[in-house]
Amino acid sequence: MSEKPFRVLPRVTPQNQHFWCGGAEGKLQFLRCGPCGSYVHPPAPVCGKCLSKDLTPTAVSGRATVATFTLNHQPWVPAADHPYVVAIVEIEEQPDVRLMTNIVGCPPEAVHIGMAVAVEFEEHEDVWIPVFAPVDA
Amino acid sequence: MEISERRAAITGIGQSEVGRRLGRDPLELTLDACLAAIEDAGLTRDDIDGLSTYPGAMAGQPGFTGAGVMEVHDALRLELEWWNGGMETSGQLGSVINACMAVACGFAKHVLCFRSVWEATAQGKGGRGPIGGGAGAAGGKFRASGPMIEFTLPFRAYSAANWVAMFAQRHFHEFGTTREQLAQIALNARKNAALNPNAIYRDPMSMDDYFAARMISTPFCLFDCDVPVDGATAFIVSRAETAADLRRPPIRVEAVGSALRGRPSWDQFDDLTTMALRDASAMLWERSDLSPSDVDVAELYDGFSFITLAWIEALGFCKRGEGGAFIEGGQRIALEGELPLNTHGGQLSAGRLHGYGFLHEACVQLWGEAGARQVSGSPQVALAAAGGGPLAGCLLLTAD
Numbered sequence: 431m432s433e434k435p436f437r438v439l440p441r442v443t444p445q446n447q448h449f450w451c452g453g454a455e456g457k458l459q460f461l462r463c464g465p466c467g468s469y470v471h472p473p474a475p476v477c478g479k480c481l482s483k484d485l486t487p488t489a490v491s492g493r494a495t496v497a498t499f500t501l502n503h504q505p506w507v508p509a510a511d512h513p514y515v516v517a518i519v520e521i522e523e524q525p526d527v528r529l530m531t532n533i534v535g536c537p538p539e540a541v542h543i544g545m546a547v548a549v550e551f552e553e554h555e556d557v558w559i560p561v562f563a564p565v566d567a
Numbered sequence: 568m569e570i571s572e573r574r575a576a577i578t579g580i581g582q583s584e585v586g587r588r589l590g591r592d593p594l595e596l597t598l599d600a601c602l603a604a605i606e607d608a609g610l611t612r613d614d615i616d617g618l619s620t621y622p623g624a625m626a627g628q629p630g631f632t633g634a635g636v637m638e639v640h641d642a643l644r645l646e647l648e649w650w651n652g653g654m655e656t657s658g659q660l661g662s663v664i665n666a667c668m669a670v671a672c673g674f675a676k677h678v679l680c681f682r683s684v685w686e687a688t689a690q691g692k693g694g695r696g697p698i699g700g701g702a703g704a705a706g707g708k709f710r711a712s713g714p715m716i717e718f719t720l721p722f723r724a725y726s727a728a729n730w731v732a733m734f735a736q737r738h739f740h741e742f743g744t745t746r747e748q749l750a751q752i753a754l755n756a757r758k759n760a761a762l763n764p765n766a767i768y769r770d771p772m773s774m775d776d777y778f779a780a781r782m783i784s785t786p787f788c789l790f791d792c793d794v795p796v797d798g799a800t801a802f803i804v805s806r807a808e809t810a811a812d813l814r815r816p817p818i819r820v821e822a823v824g825s826a827l828r829g830r831p832s833w834d835q836f837d838d839l840t841t842m843a844l845r846d847a848s849a850m851l852w853e854r855s856d857l858s859p860s861d862v863d864v865a866e867l868y869d870g871f872s873f874i875t876l877a878w879i880e881a882l883g884f885c886k887r888g889e890g891g892a893f894i895e896g897g898q899r900i901a902l903e904g905e906l907p908l909n910t911h912g913g914q915l916s917a918g919r920l921h922g923y924g925f926l927h928e929a930c931v932q933l934w935g936e937a938g939a940r941q942v943s944g945s946p947q948v949a950l951a952a953a954g955g956g957p958l959a960g961c962l963l964l965t966a967d
């Protein structure tokens with residue numbers, strides 16, 4: 431990956447650590463409900479579908495689909511790579527689990543809704559930011 | 568079902584000086600609006616027994632709020648039976664909806680509602696900055712946490728411009744909506760602002776001007792984003808039976824919408840072509856026998872142009888997905904059209920009074936005091952709606 435852009439980093443807590451630090455082992459992880467199997471995001475103490483507390487951090491494939499995106503042109507903070515792509519992706523295992531993220535590894539103009547992407551991690555201090563790059567057809 | 572909000576009426580309105588970088592004390596602007604509203608209703612401060620605001624006092628985002636409940640309470644030495652302020656409510660107008668509840672329940676007779684901003688002065692010449700990102704950009708130890716920013720700021724989505732732009736993009740994708748259609752929200756606002764002496768941007772804007780503007784976050788250009796200002800707006804929400812003794816004919820609250828039935832989130836909401844405003848709109852019509860075709864004037868939030876289009880669809884002025892075609896050409900939403908929209912110029916051209924400006928204009932239109940921009944035929948039914956993303960609140964109002 432090319433030069434890392436500035437990022438405001440998340441505050442890591444025991445509740446979200448599996449998500450923000452899973453990239454250390456190359457894993458995109460979400461809480462998964464034992465009884466009903468659904469993924470819970472953002473992290474919460476109970477499953478939103480069945481209210482079980484039996485939730486375990488579980489790695490997913492990292493494959494996802496671009497649900498929508500925007501090319502950010504405005505320099506809210508200084509950066510060398512305007513326009514960059516902010517997107518919302520739906521994970522392959524459960525499309526109603528979405529992530530706001532960045533699409534990297536292709537020209538911004540190439541990004542489109544429905545595009546197949548896969549996770550990569552950008553390490554900053556103690557967190558691994560999950561970003562997504564196109565899956566080669 | 569008793570529609571309890573019909574026990575409430577709007578009996579007075581007030582607005583401070585509104586402008587770019589006024590450099591004035593935000594509390595003073597707030598009090599200017601509050602005192603104007605009290606006087607407009609024919610009341611004195613001794614009559615005010617309730618106070619409500621959005622978002623109230625908060626740190627960390629200079630300019631976003633000009634005063635909290637306690638500062639206004641204390642400055643005016645009020646004696647209150649009920650008070651309320653905060654951001655976790657159904658959008659900016661949630662504070663007014665709460666006031667309707669307070670008078671309907673008998674907690675208060677006359678609730679003073681206010682919203683003040685001084686974002687233009689706070690931002691200075693640098694313009695609009697990142698949400699909560701300033702500290703981080705300055706090399707500080709700021710870390711994003713909490714539902715609105717933990718999963719947005721780390722992905723360089725620094726502004727609601729980014730968040731809303733993605734809803735617009737999805738709408739474009741699913742329904743074929745175009746920038747040329749969306750432009751009508753901005754063009755219509757500017758045309759109306761030209762007739763409003765208090766509007767910020769009054770120079771004509773053409774479609775070419777729109778397409779020549781720099782991009783902010785696709786598909787939004789500069790003119791799809793509202794203009795930060797300094798200013799304050801206030802209302803008096805009164806218990807309906809007291810209204811007969813007051814100066815003005817009351818504006819009746821026919822129904823309100825405050826619902827949020829989907830997930831309260833920018834990225835996890837079930838439909839990325841609409842927002843919480845879908846639910847607030849549905850609730851409003853569930854509480855009234857009136858229908859969209861009865862609305863004479865619509866004042867619908869335009870923090871970003873797309874939000875107005877989403878409100879138009881949600882409120883049933885057209886079908887889901889047909890908002891682009893509905894506003895195309897701009898004739899329908901013009902002052903003389905079938906649905907006069909954002910008649911004061913909206914936040915895009917009149918200034919970002921953050922939700923309260925729409926309710927203010929709805930009242931002005933129902934009282935027939937809008938001057939050059941007055942909708943003809945003395946409008947009897949108005950819709951005021953504010954909020955985007957997980958925030959949404961709306962009121963259906965009728966002239967007495």
Ligand SMILES: [Zn+2]
Pocket residue numbers: 463464465466467468477478479480481482
């Ligand atoms: Zn479950």
